[in-house]
Amino acid sequence: MAQKNTSQTPSTPAAKAETYEQVQKMHPLYFNIVKRRYWWFAISLIVIIPGIISLFVQGLNLGIDFKGGTMLDMKFNKPVTQTAITDSLNAVGLDGSVQLSNGATVALIRTDALEEDKRNQLLTAIQQKAGDFDRASLKEDKVGPAMGRELTSNAFWALIIASALMLAYISFRFQFAFAISGIIALLHDVLVTVGIFSIFQIQIDSTFVAAVLTVFGYSINDTVVIFDRIRENETRMKRGESYEDVVDKSVWQTMGRSIKTVVTVLIALLSIFLLGGESTKVFALAMLIGVFSGAYSSIFNASQILVEIRKHFGKGGRVVKARA
Template structure:
């Protein structure tokens, strides 16, 4: 039987090899923030004839005013176009290009959106992350023990840094949906970790004489491994289908979920439990 715990330093190194480049990228180039965070223009138009949404996206992309997923259909022949902040000349150029390539239309609104909402969203997201982590720490401490709570929160931090780091490295645009993805990933990841910790607690009650903590945790991981793999695969299958068939507007959200769910499965198995083992060994060594 392969021993996960005895090879835990390898899992730590793998995690660092993913996280460290992401942190370096965050320092050097940051995140590619969308207009939800930086501000921009919101243009709403009504077409006089039936137009495919991809045609509108092509016009916006050809002008270099924004990503294609920033164009959405909001009603019968009505389209919402979110762009970077445009000058009056650029706005006129966009309207002219739409009319020239797609026919007559009615401009319903063209207004600038400030980054205030983005700052507020960022603040609330960070606050939600801190509160959720604190509540999880309290809950796990109450149900299991404090060290397992610390290990679980560190695993959640691992998943968050992996997703943010990859988005920074590849400069994938970040919008409000990305924040929702991060919070969803945290909720998903902690669930798998709790299942493993619950099995460890059960096995501790039936611990055999002379059985080491590393061996006990390794057995617990093997007992929950099939469930962990099956659960993550069912979610991944759905996310892959959504990524290719769900349209451009949700691609960044689905991509973040794919990375986060995979990282969450990894951290629950290869990080949370090994970290707890190391914390227990340090405690025993101190005694």
């Protein structure tokens, strides 16, 4: 007897249930996800459309990594706090980010382009609020907007190349319909994350790009697990069984795994966001939004888009050739 491939098969009771009726009874909160797919699509559009409008109207609040500015590398005589340096920036009317290292005695400050007078005012404020620093080792670098354009271009092409490779791999591993569904769900996650940052004008830096690319890879993982279960159940379809029922069954069989995974990741990211320094907040916040959106799209969007594709382009109705 051939053994089942359980490398990606969740081991929850619902996952072990063989029939659709058994899966329904395993979940006390069960409801038909697939039949309500237009609700999930509408919720996604309600979130995405304002973000797209905001991108066209007010764009993104770019940090100096994108629009240029000044970077100060300072070594203090004793440990300092990010709050003290941030207060120094605010005292002279500047915004910026602070990254501490070497036991909080070295600070990398990113802020707007500084003229000589403004630079001297900032250094004076830092000395008053944060403490003495070694002026001889002070390093100052000017960051031009060209670097930001290059960073944006590289991020864009990274997403394009990643999408193309994922499209090819999922098409080979599953089917082209699965690949299209997965890529649309990934695009949903990127638009949600970028849109929220645009709506609330949260300043972004290079870590935001890293977060978006990380979300892009994380989200497809959960989607592929669900797709794998759909493909497995599709081979066991009985005569007269609908494809919608197979997808709904598959989503619920992997629901426990999906929820446990996302909750674990969200707890870790929330800890970084609340307890980490200012330099990690943008990354952690973008990851929080992206991971939550990715969990939603994997469960409520990707497989539902697959149903729509099958419905309109084939294999979406009743099974003609199936086991009795």
